[in-house]
Amino acid sequence: MIYSESHPGENQTISDVFILVGFSNLDKLQIVLFLVLLVTYLVALMGNLLVILLIKLNPSLHTPMYFFLVNLSFLEICYTTSVVPQLLIHLLVEQKTITIVGCAAQMYVITIMGLTECCLLAVMAYDRYVAICHPLSYKTIMSGRACAHLVGASWIIGISVEVAQITWIFSLPFCGSNRIHHYFCDILPVLRMACMDTSKNEIMVFTVSVLLIIGPFLLIILSYICIISTIFMLPSVEGRNKAFSTCSSHLMVVTLFYGMALITYLGLKSSFTLESDQMLSLMNTIVGPVLNPIIYTLRNKDVKGAFRKTVEKSIFSHNQRKQGMKDRVN
Template sequence: MKYPEEETTGNDTSVTEFVILGFSNHLHTAHLLFLLFVCIYFITVLGNILIILIINVDPALQTPMYFFLRNLSFLEICYTSVTLPKLLANLLSENKTISFVGCAAQMYFFLVFGATECCLLAVMAYDRYSAICNPLRYADIMTKKMCIQLAAGSWICGSLVALGHTTFIFTLPFCGSNVINHFFCEIQPVLTLVCGDTYWNEVQIIVAAAFLIMMPFMLILVSYIRIISTILKMKSAKGRHRAFSTCSSHLTVVALFYGTAIFIYIRPKSSYSLDVDKFLSLFYSVVTPILNPIIYSLRNKDVKGAIWRMGIKLCPLKT
């Protein structure tokens, strides 16, 4: 299907809407993809809501670690909801357009939740560092007030970064093609539609993304270097295993999230591949959120115990 390009006048932005191609080159499997993504969205939302409910009602999970996990689960619901509903609508509709403002809003909220997750994962690493490296002072360090401030700080940082990025990109002049070869308004595909030489714009975005992604990542790395060093000094094998088990879920989520995010955002446009990046974006924006509740429920004894206790309360065994 060929989409019309909007006319331009001088250097003014004449684009009033964009066309999101999504998976238009897989029209023969559109209905199958729709069913697949519906299932993923349903499981993601249901799984993360279940994590939130379990943490809210189980007294054993009223700790800083699970306070941050509850925030992470809420983030994953929002994160997925920014892209999947529009993707599902585009799979069944011939009209794949999104307004200029709608595209900016989608990018903004996607960046808000993505940037907030970067910060929150770093906060969760700091929490594990405090619990393992300073166990006697842990209660004094991670007070309820401190937890709220760290979570709020993550949201504020994510919102400010997203506002700066979105404002910067959507005040640039757009002309010519308005077709986005992606399944949502991602930074790099939108940037390819900007008029003129975007080299310095690209450099500024890469620097900002590197700061946003690498700073929390370095904090996580330093925290886990200290954590591993402390764990290896423990004399009790049981203590070492317990300490490692409390970190394994978080480390798995960090590896999944940062692995794709670093590859996509911290590199020049010359190495940009539409097909590869579309797949990677699908992985970290759709697949990762569905894996988080699975990872935390399968690898975390406390969460599994809470699920079991809730199941017994809801469906008591008859004797």
């Protein structure tokens, strides 16, 4: 692959780096943006790690729904970590560069995590469908092996599709300016730097995105149509409320994920400035990882109960150790 920093008509010079323009125009706000992003990233990191630890430490949460939630939190950690730490560094330095290999690696992680999350949200919707529409067969259908296969399939789809797509993108010849007008290596900004007409390639990328992102979304919609139909047939109000509560957290996460994605990538981007496009992408990068753990903890009695038990157990163990040390001293 040949990458050039030269302008048309000049001799091309080979370069092994891209320049991420990012938020370079916000000179006076970069420190403020750095502090906001740092706090937000730490909240997202700690929130998702807390969810994983709570589920791992509490046997009462070792169920299919929470097994999927562990994978979702892991995806969120990987996704936001692939973008935010680099952005934080670039907000403090003048040379906002990234190597070609680093750019490709970042794009691999971002796209794989994004597509895998789409598939995983569809799997979680299927889990809720089985739990509400086929409760007597739930343990049989959603066995440990079945859950592992469903999660494995989500990862296989995400990895195989995006590895093929990103490898193909980075096999193209790049020339001209090596400046990427974004704060991370997104597909379209990089693809448009190729030394060839990429309109057909962009159509292919869009088609793959529609099929593999809208496809899981349609499965989610179908699952919830069946779920809502079943809930309305339940005889008691208490039963309907309980069924709705088991789905509400997942439904909020799905709405947040697809809502942000639609606003960011399909929301009449021609009417936005470059800066507003980047701000929308940034919101898409950090909002989900921050809010998803909050949604699943504040709206879930099981998780809140597990958190309370874990804290009480930690305090009890700490007090026991202190008492043991006092007894040894005496």
